[in-house]
Amino acid sequence: MIALTYSLTGYAQSGSTTGAITGRVRDSTGAVIAGTEIVCLQAATGTERSTRSREDGTYEFLNLPPGDYEVRAMAAGFEDKRQVIRLSLGTTALVVITLVTAGATDVIEVVADTRNAAESATNVSQREIPTLPINRRDFLQFAITAARTVPDNLPDQGATATSGLSFNAQSPRLNNLTIDGLDNNDATSGSIRSTFSQEAVREFQVVSDGYSAEFGRALGGVINIITKSGDNEFHGSLFGFFRNAALSARESLTPSKPPFEQYQYGLTAGGPLRRNRAFFFVTGERLNIKQNSVVTISDAVRAAALRNGFQFDVGSIPFSTGGSTALIRGDWQATPEDNLTVRYNYGGQVNTAFEPFGGLTASTFTGEQRLTDHSLAINNAFVSQSALVVESRFLYSTRLQDISAANPGPRIAINAPEGQVIFGKSLVLPQFRDTQTYQFFTAVGLARGRHQMKFGGDILRVNSSQRQPASEGGQANFSTVSLVALGGPAGSPSLSALQAFDPALRTTEQRAALAFIGANLPNRYPGFPALPLDLLPITNDYRQGFLEPKPTPIPQTSLSLFALDDFSLCQDLKLSLGIRYDLTRARSAPPNNGLFSPRVALVWQPLPRLTARSGYGIFAASNLTFPIFTIVPLTRRTLVLPFPFSILPLTQPNRQLPPSGEFPFGIQPVPQLGLEFQFAQQLPPSYTQQASLSLESRVGGALFSAVYNYVRGNRILSLRSINPIVRPGLDPLDSLINGRRDPRRGTVNEYAAAYDSYYHGLTLGAERRAGRFTARASYTLSKAIDNYVDFRTSLQEFAEPLDLRGERALSIQDARHRLVISGVWSLDYSKNPLLRDYALSYIITAVSGRPWNLLAGADLNRNGDANDRPAGIGRNAGVTPAFYNVDLRFARRFVNRERLKIEGIFEAFNLFNRTNVREFGRTFPPVNPPLNTQFNLPPLRDGRFIVTPDRFRRAFPPRQFQLGFRVTF
Numbered sequence: 001m002i003a004l005t006y007s008l009t010g011y012a013q014s015g016s017t018t019g020a021i022t023g024r025v026r027d028s029t030g031a032v033i034a035g036t037e038i039v040c041l042q043a044a045t046g047t048e049r050s051t052r053s054r055e056d057g058t059y060e061f062l063n064l065p066p067g068d069y070e071v072r073a074m075a076a077g078f079e080d081k082r083q084v085i086r087l088s089l090g091t092t093a094l095v096v097i098t099l100v101t102a103g104a105t106d107v108i109e110v111v112a113d114t115r116n117a118a119e120s121a122t123n124v125s126q127r128e129i130p131t132l133p134i135n136r137r138d139f140l141q142f143a144i145t146a147a148r149t150v151p152d153n154l155p156d157q158g159a160t161a162t163s164g165l166s167f168n169a170q171s172p173r174l175n176n177l178t179i180d181g182l183d184n185n186d187a188t189s190g191s192i193r194s195t196f197s198q199e200a201v202r203e204f205q206v207v208s209d210g211y212s213a214e215f216g217r218a219l220g221g222v223i224n225i226i227t228k229s230g231d232n233e234f235h236g237s238l239f240g241f242f243r244n245a246a247l248s249a250r251e252s253l254t255p256s257k258p259p260f261e262q263y264q265y266g267l268t269a270g271g272p273l274r275r276n277r278a279f280f281f282v283t284g285e286r287l288n289i290k291q292n293s294v295v296t297i298s299d300a301v302r303a304a305a306l307r308n309g310f311q312f313d314v315g316s317i318p319f320s321t322g323g324s325t326a327l328i329r330g331d332w333q334a335t336p337e338d339n340l341t342v343r344y345n346y347g348g349q350v351n352t353a354f355e356p357f358g359g360l361t362a363s364t365f366t367g368e369q370r371l372t373d374h375s376l377a378i379n380n381a382f383v384s385q386s387a388l389v390v391e392s393r394f395l396y397s398t399r400l401q402d403i404s405a406a407n408p409g410p411r412i413a414i415n416a417p418e419g420q421v422i423f424g425k426s427l428v429l430p431q432f433r434d435t436q437t438y439q440f441f442t443a444v445g446l447a448r449g450r451h452q453m454k455f456g457g458d459i460l461r462v463n464s465s466q467r468q469p470a471s472e473g474g475q476a477n478f479s480t481v482s483l484v485a486l487g488g489p490a491g492s493p494s495l496s497a498l499q500a501f502d503p504a505l506r507t508t509e510q511r512a513a514l515a516f517i518g519a520n521l522p523n524r525y526p527g528f529p530a531l532p533l534d535l536l537p538i539t540n541d542y543r544q545g546f547l548e549p550k551p552t553p554i555p556q557t558s559l560s561l562f563a564l565d566d567f568s569l570c571q572d573l574k575l576s577l578g579i580r581y582d583l584t585r586a587r588s589a590p591p592n593n594g595l596f597s598p599r600v601a602l603v604w605q606p607l608p609r610l611t612a613r614s615g616y617g618i619f620a621a622s623n624l625t626f627p628i629f630t631i632v633p634l635t636r637r638t639l640v641l642p643f644p645f646s647i648l649p650l651t652q653p654n655r656q657l658p659p660s661g662e663f664p665f666g667i668q669p670v671p672q673l674g675l676e677f678q679f680a681q682q683l684p685p686s687y688t689q690q691a692s693l694s695l696e697s698r699v700g701g702a703l704f705s706a707v708y709n710y711v712r713g714n715r716i717l718s719l720r721s722i723n724p725i726v727r728p729g730l731d732p733l734d735s736l737i738n739g740r741r742d743p744r745r746g747t748v749n750e751y752a753a754a755y756d757s758y759y760h761g762l763t764l765g766a767e768r769r770a771g772r773f774t775a776r777a778s779y780t781l782s783k784a785i786d787n788y789v790d791f792r793t794s795l796q797e798f799a800e801p802l803d804l805r806g807e808r809a810l811s812i813q814d815a816r817h818r819l820v821i822s823g824v825w826s827l828d829y830s831k832n833p834l835l836r837d838y839a840l841s842y843i844i845t846a847v848s849g850r851p852w853n854l855l856a857g858a859d860l861n862r863n864g865d866a867n868d869r870p871a872g873i874g875r876n877a878g879v880t881p882a883f884y885n886v887d888l889r890f891a892r893r894f895v896n897r898e899r900l901k902i903e904g905i906f907e908a909f910n911l912f913n914r915t916n917v918r919e920f921g922r923t924f925p926p927v928n929p930p931l932n933t934q935f936n937l938p939p940l941r942d943g944r945f946i947v948t949p950d951r952f953r954r955a956f957p958p959r960q961f962q963l964g965f966r967v968t969f
Contacts, residue, residue, distance in 0.1 A: 016181040016214060016224055017379070019087040022060035022447075023095035025053040025073060032057025033099060036075040043068045043084075044231035046276035049336050051385055060447050063381050063389045066126075066203045066226060073097045088123045089203040089226055120692060120707055120763075121211075122146035124204040127774065130966075131824050131841045133889035133907050136287065137198045137241070137264060140164065140177075143223060145822040145843060146206040147763045147778035148709065150815045153850050155919070158355035159367070159403050159431050160626060160792055161191040167208045167221030168711045169759045169784030169813040170688065173791075174621045176218035179225045180343060182377050182395040183439050185217075187462040187556060188625050193399060194347025194373035196325040197285035199237065199268045202228040209690050209709055210615045213562040213578030213599050214443070214454065217622035219688045219713060227343060229331045230279030234271035240264070241905070241964035249958035251294055251316075252915040258292035258316035262962075277333050284326045292316040293358035296953050297423075301416050304502035305423060308537065309655070310412060312362035312423045319353035319366070338382045347373040354403055355426045359919040359953035360416075362423035364407035367430065373399045389445035391456070397437040405429035409473020410544070410649070410656045415480070415497040415857030415866075419921025419953060425473035427794060432551055435464040443562075450568040457561035467551040468629040470793065471638065474544035474649055474656035479857045479866055481538055482930035485732065486643060487520060488513040494929035497857065500538045514538070521644050525733070528644060531651070540732065540859070541866070542646035543675060544657050545638040552633045554625055556586035564599075576601040576615075582685065584623040588632045590683040595620045597687070609698045614691075621686040627717070627751040627791060631677045638675035640747050642736050645673070672737045672746045680752035686716050705765040713757030718788040720801040721865065723748040728862035736864065741802075747864065749793060754804065757786035757811060768823075775823030782818075784811040797853050797867045799875070809875040810851040817848035837893040847883040851876035854945060857923040860932050870924045870935040879944040880920075885956075886911040905964035910957060919954035920947045 025036040036053040040061045053059045066089045074080040078099035085093050124132075124142045134141045143149050143165050152164050152172040162172035163185075173190025176183075184193050205224040207215065215222050245260040266285030273280055295314045302314055327345040334340060354369030375397040382390045409425030443456025478501040483492040492513035499505045506514070511534040518533035564578035576599075583594030599617030606612065639657070641649070649657050694707040723746070727739040737743070761782035768775050787808040789795050800806050820843070827838035853869070853876050860868040869875065888908045895902040910916075926932040938945045 016090070016178060017065070017226055018063045018381075019066055019089060020060060020062045020064060020092045021069065021071065021085060021087065021095060022058070022092055023097060024057045025059065025075075025097045025099065026057055027078075028098060028100050033075055036073055036097070036099070038097075039072045039074075040064070041070045041072070043070060044233075045229075045279065045331075045333065046232055047333050047336060049383070051387075056449070060387055060452075062387060062445060062447065063383050063391070065229070071095060073099065075099055077101065088125065089205045089224065090121060090207075091123070120147070120209050120694070120709065121205055121207045122776070124206075125769070126203060128822075128824055128841075129198065129201050129204060131839060131889065131891070132822060133841060133843060133887040133909065134198065135887065135909050137285070139195065139198045139201050139204060139225070140192065140223070142204045143206050143221075144845065145776060145820055146208060147707070147765060147780050147820070148208045148761055148782070149206060149221065150813065150818060150847060153812050154790060154795065156356035157189070157792070158426070159369075159428050160189045163190060163192055165221070166813040168709060168761065169757065169782070169786075169811050169815070170220035170711065170713060171716070171790070172220070172813075173624060174219040174686070175221050175223065176215065176622065177223040177225070180227055180341070180377055180379055180393070181441065182393055183437065183460055184375075185622070186399075187435065187437070187622070188433065188464060188466065188629070190622070190624050193375075193397065194325065194345075194349070194371070196327045196345045196347065197266055197268075197283045199239070199266065199285070200227050200281070200283045200327045200329075202226045209711065210601065210617065210692050211619075212576070213564045213580040213597070214456070216560050216562070216580050216582055216597070216620060217558070219619060219621040219686060219716075227327065227329055228270065228281050229329055229341070230270035230272060230281040232272050232275055232279075235969065236267065236269035237966060237968045238267050239964065239966040241907075241962055243960050243962040247961040247963070249913045249960070251958055252955050253296060253952060254294045254316060256316075258294070259290065259318065260292065261288075261290045263288045273330070279331045281329045282327065285324070287321070287323045289321040290318065291320070292318050293353060293356075293363070294954070295357065295362055296359055296418075297362060297421050298416065298418055301414065301418075301421050301498065304498060304505065305412075307504055308502055310423060312364045317357070317363045319363075321349070321351045321353075323347070323349035337384060339380070341379040343375075343377045343379075345375050347371070355429060360419050360421045360921070364423050365411070365426050367403045367405045367426055369401065369403045371399070371401045373397070387447035389454075391441070391443045391445075393439070393441040395437065395439040399433070399435045399437075401431075401433045403429055403431045405473070407473070408654065411471070411473060411475040412478070412501070413475070414478045414501050415923045415925055417498075419951070420855075420857065420923050424475075427471050427475060428469065430467075431469065432467040433464065434466070434551065435462060437462050452566040453564070455563040457559070460558040462556045462625070463553070464556070464625055465551040465553045466629050467547070467549065468626070469545060469547050470630065470636075471543050471545040472547060474542065476537070476539045476542045476646070476650060477866060478537070478539050479859075480925050480929050481540065483510065483513045483517065484930055485730070487517045487524065489516060495538060497925065503535050503537070506534065510534075525644065531647065533647070536647055537650050538643070539646045539650070540643050541640070542649050543638060543640045544649065545636065545675075546659070547633055548635040552629060554587050554628050554632065556584065556623065556625055558582070558584045558623070572605040574603050576603075578617070580620075582620045584685075586623060586625060586628055589623070589628050590679050590681065592682075592684050595685040595687055611696045613694045613696070616689075616691045619688050619690060621717075627677075627679070627719070631679060631751070640673050640675045642673065642732050644733075670737060672740065672743065674746035676746065676748045678748060678750050680750055680754070682753075683717070683751075684715050684753050686714070686753055688713050701770050702766060702768045705763075707763045707765070709759070709761045709763070711757070711759040713755075713759075713786065715753035716755040716757060716786075716788060717751060717753050717791060718755045719749055719751050719791045719793065719796060720798050721747060721796070722750045722801065724801055724863040724865065726863070735862065740864075751791060755786065755788035757784065759784045772826040772828065773823065775821065777821040778819070780815075780818045782814070782816065784814040785809065786811040797855065797875070799861070799868050800863070807875055809877070812851055812853070812876060814851050815847050817846075819846040820844065837896050839891045841889045843887045845883070845885045849879040849882050849944075852878040852880055852920075852922060852947070854878055854937070855923045856932075856935065857925045858929075858932065860926070870926070870937060873945075877945055878922075878938070878947065879941070880947055881917050883916050884912075884914050885916065899969060901966075901968040903966040903968070905966065907962040907964065908959065909962070910959045913959035915952075916956040917947060917952050917954075918956050921951040921953060
């Protein structure tokens with residue numbers, strides 16, 4: 001007989017792709033028993049491993065794939081007993097085996113799994129993965145069920161997309177997603193490479209902080225995915241999902257319901273190639289979407305654009321997306337100790353609106369993406385009976401992305417009454433990327449006495465060839481213009497942004513002042529042509545970049561080494577120690593010496609059902625190549641033209657300079673009118689310091705927790721202008737040439753590791769993982785502060801770029817209050833065939849309003865940019881409306897046989913059809929130029945500027961119902 005009990009005392013995370021079972025053997029008096037034979041059988045594959053308990057009664061089974069296991073213990077003079085254990089990814093099931101003599105009473109307690117004391121992790125189980133309502137079946141959205149994980153609050157990035165998720169308010173570009181322990185990140189912008197069908201996911205894990213030294217290259221969180229394998233039973237499935245406009249509510253900001261169709265379908269198959277030895281699993285999925293994005297640009301702005309030769313549509317604009325994914329996996333159990341896995345996956349996509357549009361951005365701004373992604377991964381694991389584990393992994397991936405531009409340019413931005421209106425060509429298109437990724441990982445684990453040790457490392461090589469333009473079609477920004485500052489007579493009226501763009505809207509007084517200015521320009525600037533300014537658009541700033549068509553190759557190599565030891569100080573107290581070293585070298589990037597990242601964690605169990613955990617560590621970020629591709633091309637040249645030269649490109653037939661970059665009219669621009677990108681002289685690695693303290697308690701079948709997290713971001717890489725105008729004069733051109741910090745140069749945008757962030761968070765959680773009803777809930781109260789936004793040029797909004805202290809404010813990723821509840825409820829309480837085989841699942845999310853930055857749309861401080869904030873208010877002084885969402889899934893199995901199951905599925909996304917605002921007008925120009933002291937600011941609530949409904953421009957999707965089916969055999 002065996003009594004199996006569990007302890008909440010945790011060892012280190014056993015691996016990025018596996019779990020572990022460990023414990024001690026004793027008799028009914030508590031004395032340890034050495035030499036007990038213990039057998040661990042994986043039920044699905046028939047793989048069996050055995051060991052014997054040591055002199056101190058301890059034993060372990062390391063490097064076990066997630067799944068169900070049967071553990072048997074046998075010793076002379078004692079009865080043996082079997083126990084089934086469900087092992088999750090990255091967890092260690094702690095099983096104390098009490099052997100009793102024949103005739104004693106059976107005592108079997110629930111076996112639980114625990115995880116590393118240092119980490120805060122959420123495991124989405126095999127039961128939840130196919131049943132939770134996940135929009136578009138994008139398995140990355142499982143991450144939103146974890147605490148301290150929020151959707152990225154940056155505007156949609158398109159060609160320079162982020163991962164879409166922010167952990168602990170850190171940059172969404174600096175996370176790490178691994179599949180079967182191997183890299184799946186885009187090294188250019190920090191987004192995710194192509195994913196595959198949700199059906200291929202065996203287990204999904206979110207580690208938000210405190211991860212072990214085996215994990216790295218992340219300031220934020222780690223998403224760890226394990227793919228499915230075949231087993232000893234042939235099985236497969238067919239599935240399909242459908243939704244359309246008839247099943248959806250109307251977009252809240254449109255008068256009518258636009259057309260919409262979405263189809264998603266696929267299949268899976270798996271089984272044995274050789275029983276107990278070789279297995280296969282395959283899956284394929286297709287997604288087709290025909291939808292619309294709503295452009296809400298006013299009729300007045302559109303009419304002005306048409307009068308000036310710019311055409312675009314408003315209202316519902318159709319576009320489509322199509323994508324296919326496939327995965328093939330084979331497993332070979334050469335011996336009970338040696339396992340080999342080979343995985344191939346493919347992703348292909350065509351998106352006709354990859355650069356996002358809608359709201360105040362016209363469809364001319366978008367571009368069409370064509371993407372193909374292939375990956376080959378090989379994993380080998382050897383586990384000896386002496387508790388020695390050797391892991392080796394290899395990855396090869398090739399990714400080809402080509403994004404065309406929908407419009408030749410230029411890009412026009414107008415600070416109109418409704419906000420900043422954008423039409424014309426995207427600043428970053430067309431874009432081409434060809435990337436090959438190679439990774440080799442190896443690690444050795446060893447259990448000796450009270451120690452579980454592991455050490456290893458990896459090499460990650462990324463060869464990327466890219467063409468990354470900037471303002472290639474030209475860009476002109478229109479804001480309020482003071483005609484007196486341009487040289488008009490005293491008392492001349494100012495132009496609104498729309499009047500500056502469209503001459504037809506100007507008054508007689510404005511036309512007279514412009515005619516006066518135009519007549520005097522040849523005298524002020526010898527050689528400047530006489531132009532009828534009263535009939536031309538007036539912009540204070542025009543810029544255009546030039547880049548040869550040939551892509552630029554940039555190789556990057558990253559090396560990491562790690563070592564960790566989990567030491568049992570006593571039965572109720574364990575210590576985890578780790579050290580990691582990361583080093584990255586990339587062509588043309590400033591070198592550094594890498595970073596050593598120590599990590600320590602302690603777990604203490606003062607009471608049988610109470611566990612205290614604490615940890616501290618340093619976590620280094622990955623290096624992204626986007627800044628390198630912005631700086632490196634020697635053929636890149638960018639002109640920044642102030643008034644009056646800014647007018648000349650708009651007089652050309654295509655309203656832009658010729659692609660050759662030759663300036664018209666024989667005028668040679670001076671160096672001070674250029675735009676440069678550079679790295680700081682020193683570029684040390686970015687890193688965070690993370691500390692946590694938590695309490696966990698089991699009450700019945702539920703786990704309750706309270707967690708405090710502190711994250712300090714150090715030396716974060718971002719971008720700012722380091723050569724603004726510091727000595728403004730009366731003449732704008734003279735200010736640009738002679739008034740800069742360094743008058744020998746023009747605008748200089750510098751990438752520097754000079755930014756920081758602070759995060760404090762308290763999370764209360766509850767989880768139930770057994771029985772018909774499983775649920776997970778977390779509430780987080782947090783505050784995040786930083787002094788940067790992102791490294792993309794178009795997102796820079798420094799009012800005073802030389803004063804980083806003055807830019808410190810609430811982070812755009814701050815989410816003060818967040819509640820998320822998810823779960824699965826099997827409604828199977830009746831024997832009546834009509835009242836059984838139902839299942840209900842849900843994800844409920846509530847997030848308080850998040851910070852937003854108010855802009856004046858004018859250069860109030862005359863430092864050469866238009867990033868100023870109205871009335872001198874601080875950065876991110878506004879707060880958006882709160883976000884509330886309920887997603888629901890209701891399913892019923894109409895056929896529920898052992899070998900055949902047919903299920904009907906009904907899903908509702910945004911069940912209560914709440915208008916969750918996605919984009920709104922943020923520009924509040926001065927109403928009394930040229931004094932620029934009065935602004936029509938939005939109302940204040942609790943000291944923060946709110947968003948009024950008249951400023952709403954775009955919203956997240958309305959309620960959508962989806963119908964589906966699944967046939968499992």
